[in-house]
Amino acid sequence: MTQHKKMYIGGELVDGEGRLDVINPATDACVATVAAAGLSDVNKALNAAQDAAEGWAATSVAERQQWMLKLRDAVIENEEMLRDLIHQEMGKPWGGTQEDFDLLERALQYYSEEIARVHDETLCDREGTHDHRIVHEPAGVAVAYLAWNFPLLNLAYKIAPAMAAGCPIIIRPSAATPVSAYAVGELCHQIGLPAGVVNILTTDGYAPSDALAASTIPNLITLIGSTNTGKHLMKVGATSIKKMSMELGGNAPVMIYKDADLDLAADIVTTVKFNNAGQICVAPNRVFVEREVYEAFRDKVVTRAKSTKVGFDRDADILTGPMIDGRAWSRVKGLIDDAVEKGAIVRTGGGRPEGLNKGHFLAPTVLDGVTPEMQIYQDEIFGPVVSLIPFDDRETVIERANDGEDGGLASYIFTADLALAERVAKRLRYGEVQVNGVKYDIYLPHGGIGQSGIGHDCSRLALDDYLVVKRISRGLT
DSSP states (O other), X not given: OOEEEOEEETTEEEOOSEEXXXXXXXXXXXXXXXXEEOHHHHHHHHHHHHHHHHHHHXXXXXXXXXXXXXXXXXXXXXXXXXXXXXXXXXXXXXXXXXXXXXXXXXXXXXXXXXXXXOOOEEEOOTTSSEEEEEEEEEOOOEEEEOOSSXXXXXXXXXXXXXXXXXXXXXXXXXTXXXXXXXHHHHHHHHHTOOTTSEEEOEESSHHHXXXXXXXXXXXXXXXXXXXXXXXXXXXXXXXSOOEEEEEOOOOOEEEEOTTSOHHHHHHHHHHHHHGGGGOOTTOOOEEEEEGGGHHHHHHHHHHHHHHOOBSOOTTSOOXXXXXXXXXXXXXXHHHHHHHHHTTXXXXXXXXXXXXXXXXXXXXXXXXXXXOTTSHHHHSOOOSSEEEEEEEOOHHHHHHHHTOOTTOOSEEEEEOSOHHHHHHHHHHOOOSEEEESSOOOOTTSOBOOSGGGEESOBSTTHHHHHTEXXXXXXXXXX
């Protein structure tokens, strides 16, 4: 039976001007309908957040911590329900839903602790005539736009630091995966969170979505999405001076040197690339392999790709689920076809997995001999495709790794020569450089350089986006 979910605005669960069907891309079945906000609903949310701003900012850190832990406890009590909603709304394999869920729980815990470490700072007056303090205060109302690929993880990255800092927040989940976010709204309502502190709504069409950013009420616009969406929101939001925090993805390079542990590199590249059907902003895109080990590494990647389980079965150990919709499937298939036309070889995959006739599944794919002339080299793939590129010159490969227009978020180096790794890492223009491994957690900074964004998710640095700095100086008599 299809369920219906309401928006959470001003402390109440409400219907909106419209409704949206949410389709499971693994089965093509409608799993829920959700209330969708029109312009009037957006204005209600903006006003509710504005009305809550002064009171929420004035609450003590201890009180905010209590509310965050109440929400954390409610999340923990509803783990099965929340994970199942993610499983259904995006066809994510059951094992993959654990990370989504865990990050929400851990983010609420982490930021409830981290906000207590934010203290006033004292500055020395060189002439001895004044004393000076730097204080950190809530930035004000925040509007958060979320990507669909990690419904609760992305929500966690925004709701937790906003609550901790004392900023009312309006969360706009993607219309493709709003169900689990709406369920969090239900939990906020259940625990009696003060009205307007958190508001959760998705929008039907561009006009109400843009209205959130165009309003002069928000003090912060934060986004997890594409570079083009980031540029658009910066333009739309220029009605007033606002802080901006944006994680915009990128065209992640991998550099595998001849002395690397090839099994380790192959495990990491294929696991990160085929998890979530490759729909991860930090997934390896351009895999540069030193020629002496190119064929050996290619064979290891192909073997792993062929053994990767694809599908939608809660009881099976599946890594790769479906693409989010038919348009995404067709876009990635078009990138594969373009590469083949220009000389690349499909070593495995390249189309629908055998036996999966429903849904938008794409088989784990390995492309051999990708070149810069191919569109798949230039674009962020956002699909389960490993693009292999041999290299001979260690100087040129650094330049090639840095040449992507959408680069700047994640990069990877595999080598036993740690001095080489350090030299290369210093020259890569990426916010994150992973050497001989991969690690992400709520306490580690996550952010890009250049076209991959501004500001940070995760770590203490994320709080900086939700706080403003004030100097208080007092003359000494």
